[in-house]
Amino acid sequence: MIRIGDVALPDFPLLLAPMEDVSDPPFRRLCKQHGADLMYSEFISSEGLIRDAMKSKQKLDIFDYERPVGIQIFGGDEEAMALSAKIVATVNPDIVDINFGCPVKKVVCKGAGAGVLKDIDLMVRLTKAVVESTTLPVTVKTRLGWDDNSINIDEVAERLQDVGIKALTIHGRTRAQMYKGEADWEPIARVKNNPRITMPIFGNGDIDSPEKALEYKNKYGLDGIMIGRAAIGYPWIFNEIKHYFATGEHLPAPTIEDRVEAARNHLTWAMDWKGERLGVVETRRHYTNYFKGIPHFKEYRQRMVTKDDPADVFAALDEVLDKFSVQV
Structure with a gap:
């Protein structure tokens, strides 16, 4: 069993990635129905929450049938992140997640999402502010680094664990890669094998079939996998992967x-x-x-x-x- 604070998950859980304009309650409900073990909301702007922006507030909607479910926030200001974590706690999610991975320009330009990858000290301060403002377990989703010359995930993992996060999901690309090229899971495995790391480490990037999921499970030894784009319009992937893990056989394709x-x-x-x-x-x-x-x-x-x-x-x-x- 994998634990994130008080949240208990099965061995090697399958997580649904937080995806803007995708991971809303109707989509999450389908993915839960078809085997997702832990799901996250679309990312929510800390500034939007504080301003009471309608779209941001609506993203706080969660339902009991989704549980366990996390709400993901992003931002570049410590005070705003701390306050938004308090607002998130009022709807009683199971987890608060911080987005340090979104590569989209409009987010990065605000010094948020993957923009924080350039400044580990700021990343640590933002994370610490959130951890100290809530009693909920805090997790982080991030990337390997800003570009190939600044892959800093080893230091990031240690320092974020030191300030109190309970799990880390790593997308195996840099910000510079966006979603191009092949995700590199070797650095993710290196983080998992670091004797200083005791929290669960989840891998993300390019998992689009039961075969690849099993290959990466066996090869990299992580605690679980997060699936994003492969679930869009295909929520069956979660149960297909679980069935393949258990039997080595494929479920029939959806009719x-x-x-x-x-x-x-x-x-x-x-x-x-x-x-x-x-x-x-x-x-x-x-x-x-x-x-x-x-x-x-x-x-x-x-x-x-x-x-x-x-x-x-x-x-x-x-x-x-x-x-x-x-x-x-």
Whole structure:
């Protein structure tokens, strides 16, 4: 069993990565349903929380069926991070996570996310401020370093553990790489094998199949894996990996019925949570992935991503079921 403070997880848990505009409650609910062991919210601006910004506040929504669940915050100011951690605690998540890994320019330019990788002392101060402002376990997600000439994850891991974080997730790329090239898990394994490190170390980057998950589990000896982009439109990946770990065999691929059910549920839950208009619009980005690999699907996808009336989208899904259920 893996422990993050008082949070108990199974051996070698599978984590859902916090992804902006993706890891909202409807998406998390699907991933939980299909085997995710620990999930994180979309990242939330500490400044936005303090200003009471509506979008930031909405990201604090969590539900009991998701647990254990963490809320992720980011920012570059110690006082703001400490105060936002106190605000986060009011909704009673299981974990507070700090984002020191987001490579997006609008975040980095504010001295937050991966922008903090240039200043380890600041990273430590920000982390310490959060740890000291909450009784919840604090975790961190970060990258190897700013670029290939400044891979500092070994020092970062030790110093963040020293100020009290309870787990560390490392994405095996630098900020300069963004999401290009291949993730390097060797430095992550080096952190795990450091005798000074006692907290769980999770790896992130490029896990997109049960085979790769098992290969990396055996090769790098980490405490668990965080999965991001491979889960978008494909929440089945978590149970597929678990089944492969247990049996060495693949679960059957999701049927057209499974895919339609997931898309229907996603749209329904999105409308329940954020209202009909936003629910319809913000679920559109997922349909291509739900139905990836199905030939002659363009006409239906086009309808799903252009129709504003949910009844029209559900009708398109019904037609997909009728047309493709025999073929897939």
